[in-house]
Amino acid sequence: MAGIASYGAYIPLYRLNRPDIQKAWDSMIPIPGEKAVASYDEDSITMAVAAARDCLTGQDLKKVDRIYFASTTSPYREKLAATVVAGALGLNKETQTMDFGGSLRAGVNALRAAADAVDAGSANCVLVAAADTRLGAPKGDKEMSFGDGAAALLITKSDTAVYILGGHSVYQEFHDLWRSDQDRFVKSWEERFVREAGYNRIVPPTVAAALQKCNMTTADVTKAAIYAPDPRLLGVAAGKMGFDPMAQIQDPLYMTVGNTGCAQPLMILVAALEDAKAGDKLMCVSYGDGCDALVMQAGDKIDGIKDRRAIKRHLESKMIIPYTRYLIWRGLVETEPPPRPPINHISVPALWRDRDHGLALHGLKCKNCGTPQYPPQRVCVICQTQDNFETYDFAHKKATVTAFSHDNLAASIDPPSTIAAVDFEEGGRIIFNMVDRNPDDVKTGMPVEVSFRKVHFFESIHNYWWKCTPIRC
């Protein structure tokens, strides 16, 4: 039986205080809590990579033979995003890559498809990574409620920690939330219609049917991770379904992260798994043009999944930013450009040549003198031996800052641009930008880790590379 062998998640460091948004617009209705916001150099691809790296902690990369990327906010309308994620993770070249999109159910759809593929024997180990960075129009309720985040699950037949017992799906064609190919912001119909004709009418029977298929009732469920656009709606619906909202319903992270779209049901499932014990019965429920409800049970190996940042540790580390900074990051206000020439060149063949080393942060190690180096060289920087190298992974190595500065002249959307000479414990140096840092806390000798980020956007090409960050949590 297919199941979850590992889990991981990512929540961006930055948070907006909802009252700050409210204050900016002189809005009357007080809305409490925080929402997580991806930094200016993060998107659904980079967050999926971060969640997948968390999920793959201690796992054998080579096992993965399929990757499903799920998002309603893929940076590309046409072009596979799963290949970027796979490349950044350094997955085997024969890995099957697929994108799931278009729906808030994309995350759970990908999970279900992964379980089906493993059960059918067409795949052995599927990495599911779901991420969303949905935009609500400024001043609106969706901007208030939406948050950014990602989750990743590893689906296998052996070594599973959580068995997927079964599930039930229904579809309903209607427009409660949508975004056309012309829109930047998510649209919705009247809130009461969404609640009464949509969520309340679709979710409870689907949950009931899924439980019935597994010969269970709501009383058997330890924790249900149910997507909800807001916690009030979930509370009412949970009561209707016969759950004890306090004991059995997993916190949908509305107050701390916000509604993370298609990643939300998987993120709260990960939160539930962090507390799960062997034998616990769990549900993961998505909603959007219908509903998918999955029933699962934790096995003995659930305790073996450790050292994840997942949800808890990511929630513990945060930095509140002013609303104006968010507006600039998202390009929602036009600001004075930096007094530097914009980066206005990109070469697709050059990116292609760099497809393995650049994306996965793979350098070379000289077989003669043993020195790791990045970017790849033809002639060793130390012993000048030519073409005698093996591939060397920098992306998972420990590193510290040897030199740094905070550059106000660099053309950054979020100055100052922190530059750091980063030396790796096992050898090698790479010069990186440092992000998610407080400039006052940057010190020579501080430990850092690498993070996959978007570095430029030109000619409609999202160009990704790596930066360093303080050890997050």
Add this chain to the structure above:
Amino acid sequence: MGSVKGIRDKIAIIGMGCSKFGEHWDKSKNDLIVEATKEAIEDAKIEVKDIEAAWAGTWVSGFDGRCLADPLKLQYIPVTRVENACASGSDAFRNACYAVASGAYDMCLAVGFEKLKDSGYSGLPDQQSLPSNRYPDRTAPGMFALMATTYFSRYGLSPEEGKRMIGMVSVKSHYNGTLNPKAHLRREVKIEQVLNAPIIAWPLGLFDCCGVSDGAAAAIVVRAEDAKNFRPDPVYVKALQISVCPSEGELRADYDFTTVKATVRAGQMAYEEAGIKNPREEISMAELHDCFSITEAVTCEDLEFSPKGKVKEDIESGFFNLDGGLPVQPDGGLKSFGHPIGASGLRMLYEMYLQCQGRADKRQIKDARLGLTHNLGGIPISNTVSVLIIGL
């Protein structure tokens, strides 16, 4: 390092010219080239037609030999454009000297120029050259700031002490610049101003950074034995050295930013070529590549003017002031002139030439016999360095 051969005392400079440096909104690069070359021609008392071959040094303001032939209307002689980052002008001069030394020509011209203020931006134009764009956002001040933070920490200077040390470098150069009518920035600054200036790239503030300007400078060289036919006081070439770093600092974790190996190497080779044993004692004066105040401080150590980690003492004692033991940047340096890339090397040489001839007016150094110029093109982790020595 093999033994250095070189062309010591085989070549002489018989004429030099230098435009005023600054934000020349009303002058084109051709105007600047003509201005500098005209002065050099008049200084050498020759005619343009006497020049048999020419080298142009520019970073981004010209692409081939036509960049000189066109404005000067050189008549079908060989002209070559040389590009070697901030050492472009010095390398153009080196090529002209070697051409004469080879016996191929009797008289050659080297012109360095750059027109930067047409770009519309602060700082230098985009220097990134990796077409994949996979590199950190970095600027020259950002990269040289790494040198400052590591220097401070390695030698136990608090940020305040460190900033004061490099601040005094700028105070000295700005003062020298007030004495030079060709400098761009000619205002004296006080240490408090320097310390309180806006930060460009921590810890480098506005006054730790050189300006960006337009300018040109030119030199005419002949064989040493012919030099006295043109003027009684020619200045002789003692050493022409260039050292290029294979971007080691970018990859090697043992590079600590408090030194520039190419400077050390070019300096050692230049001292050997010129027969200099004790640079601190023998060099009369120097124009160093003070793109940033910290660069000048570290260069003083790399060129053995000060012991490693001890430049602070020499800065504080005034050793590098105009009346000190080894005046550095007597003309005001990049600090006062700004840095039109291709022009800077020959601008430095122009000052050493005038000083050797006793023509440096209020800036004149006593007993100016041997002058050194240094260009550092690139950034601490990856660079191309020239060290030239001329003298009597």
